[in-house]
Amino acid sequence: xxxxxxxxxxxxxxxxxxxxxxxxxxxxxxxxxxxxxxxxxxxxxxxxxxxxxxxxxxxxxxxxxxxxxxxxxxxxxxxxxxxxxxxxxxxxxxxxxxxxxxxxxxxxxxxxxxxxxxxxxxxxxxxxxxxxxxxxxxxxxxxxxxxxxxxxxxxxxxxxxxxxxxxxxxxxxxxxxxxxxxxxxxxxxxxxxxxxxxxxxxxxxxxxxxxxxxxxxxxxxxxxxxxxxxxxxxxxxxxxxxxxxxxxx
Amino acid sequence: xxxxxxxxxxxxxxxxxxxxxxxxxxxxxxxxxxxxxxxxxxxxxxxxxxxxxxxxxxxxxxxxxxxxxxxxxxxxxxxxxxxxxxxxxxxxxxxxxxxxxxxxxxxxxxxxxxxxxxxxxxxxxxxxxxxxxxxxxxxxxxxxxxxxxxxxxxxxxxxxxxxxxxxxxxxxxxxxxxxxxxxxxxxxxxxxxxxxxxxxxxxxxxxxxxxxxxxxxxxxxxxxxxxxxxxxxxxxxxxxxxxxx
Numbered sequence: 001x002x003x004x005x006x007x008x009x010x011x012x013x014x015x016x017x018x019x020x021x022x023x024x025x026x027x028x029x030x031x032x033x034x035x036x037x038x039x040x041x042x043x044x045x046x047x048x049x050x051x052x053x054x055x056x057x058x059x060x061x062x063x064x065x066x067x068x069x070x071x072x073x074x075x076x077x078x079x080x081x082x083x084x085x086x087x088x089x090x091x092x093x094x095x096x097x098x099x100x101x102x103x104x105x106x107x108x109x110x111x112x113x114x115x116x117x118x119x120x121x122x123x124x125x126x127x128x129x130x131x132x133x134x135x136x137x138x139x140x141x142x143x144x145x146x147x148x149x150x151x152x153x154x155x156x157x158x159x160x161x162x163x164x165x166x167x168x169x170x171x172x173x174x175x176x177x178x179x180x181x182x183x184x185x186x187x188x189x190x191x192x193x194x195x196x197x198x199x200x201x202x203x204x205x206x207x208x209x210x211x212x213x214x215x216x217x218x219x220x221x222x223x224x225x226x227x228x229x230x231x232x233x234x235x236x237x238x239x240x241x242x243x244x245x246x247x248x249x
Numbered sequence: 250x251x252x253x254x255x256x257x258x259x260x261x262x263x264x265x266x267x268x269x270x271x272x273x274x275x276x277x278x279x280x281x282x283x284x285x286x287x288x289x290x291x292x293x294x295x296x297x298x299x300x301x302x303x304x305x306x307x308x309x310x311x312x313x314x315x316x317x318x319x320x321x322x323x324x325x326x327x328x329x330x331x332x333x334x335x336x337x338x339x340x341x342x343x344x345x346x347x348x349x350x351x352x353x354x355x356x357x358x359x360x361x362x363x364x365x366x367x368x369x370x371x372x373x374x375x376x377x378x379x380x381x382x383x384x385x386x387x388x389x390x391x392x393x394x395x396x397x398x399x400x401x402x403x404x405x406x407x408x409x410x411x412x413x414x415x416x417x418x419x420x421x422x423x424x425x426x427x428x429x430x431x432x433x434x435x436x437x438x439x440x441x442x443x444x445x446x447x448x449x450x451x452x453x454x455x456x457x458x459x460x461x462x463x464x465x466x467x468x469x470x471x472x473x474x475x476x477x478x479x480x481x482x483x484x485x486x487x488x489x490x491x492x493x494x
Contacts, residue, residue, distance in 0.1 A: 073454065185421055
């Protein structure tokens with residue numbers, strides 16, 4: 001590609017522009033890193049908050065209704081309104097976006113953890129108790145590992161949503177790639193908007209696949225079962241991969 | 250908490266409610282846009298879901314209905330709004346906003362309705378066919394009533410999704426209540442930002458509440474415990490098609 005034609009793709013304001021990606025590689029990297037930091041912090045905090053809430057909800061039926069109801073109400077609030085409502089609490093800062101994402105992620109994380117814990121077979125629990133397991137050891141070594149697939153499915157949904165919702169944080173200046181979309185919208189810079197949008201989708205898909213991989217590494221017993229199933233269904237491997245990647249819970 | 254008081258004052262000022270940039274006008278814009286887009290989305294998604302889900306589901310139907318929701322979640326609504334506005338459709342007023350809203354409302358409608366129809370109690374469907382019902386009768390009198398709770402869940406999710414995305418549409422210059430928030434940001438009036446956000450949140454909650462009420466009142470099989478329990482279990486284990494903006 002000659003220098004003349006690559007200059008003209010910026011000047012012509014084309015959607016796809018290699019020159020832009022080369023010129024602004026630093027800007028794009030910074031935005032992507034900020035995007036990842038915001039999303040990862042939010043999911044991390046949400047997990048730390050969701051686990052005790054799920055345990056609380058399992059212990060008391062009344063708490064379950066309250067916690068699930070409150071998180072569902074929070075989930076109904078539109079993103080832009082959520083960030084705007086958190087503005088008086090944190091001022092213009094990254095905490096606005098992170099806190100908003102934590103509140104959204106709680107809905108799916110609490111629900112999935114609770115369902116995973118409830119689905120632990122009573123036989124497994126009885127057996128562990130028969131072996132003399134205390135309550136904490138039962139939770140850490142039997143119940144949580146068995147609830148892990150449901151929990152990880154929740155983490156994947158929450159992460160993919162958070163990657164997408166982070167872009168709206170551009171309204172307070174902390175939207176990662178969303179900042180580039182926002183400024184590109186103002187200056188009518190097509191290449192910037194499209195590149196940042198595509199990076200967002202790539203980020204969402206990549207994090208989903210990474211979490212899927214983590215789930216498979218963390219639950220070797222499920223993988224062994226899966227491999228057996230694979231062999232049986234050798235005739236339709238594509239169908240099987242499809243459902244696995246789509247991650248229906 | 251000074252900005253909360255500011256927000257209260259802003260809401261109390263009558264001049265903020267009237268005029269072309271006032272609350273009533275913005276609310277009207279928001280409701281019209283939401284209603285229009287919900288109608289278009291239902292017109293596209295529900296017939297498709299009935300066709301795909303009829304008779305226990307077509308083979309490719311499940312994969313399509315579920316993957317479309319999963320794929321939709323990875324695409325930021327904000328990015329799609331901006332892309333459509335900057336694209337060739339941007340010259341046609343509200344068209345890019347309407348297309349973006351419909352694009353994000355179809356997946357939850359399609360997925361929930363499909364799951365509802367295709368998991369309708371097989372015994373009941375068999376019995377109805379044994380009674381000599383035609384395909385239309387089977388759909389209208391058996392499968393749709395049994396799937397009603399899930400269809401309504403889809404409508405509710407789609408409606409709240411549209412309200413939320415319509416708020417975002419204010420960023421690339423659309424109308425609606427989101428404009429109050431963006432105008433507040435542009436003029437550094439935190440009070441106005443918070444007031445606008447409160448109105449948007451209340452609107453979303455009110456629409457959700459109204460649709461829950463409508464679902465209870467309209468449910469054609471309210472006293473049958475079995476199909477409802479089935480349906481609610483499917484809803485919980487099927488968080489596909491969640492709101493994403």
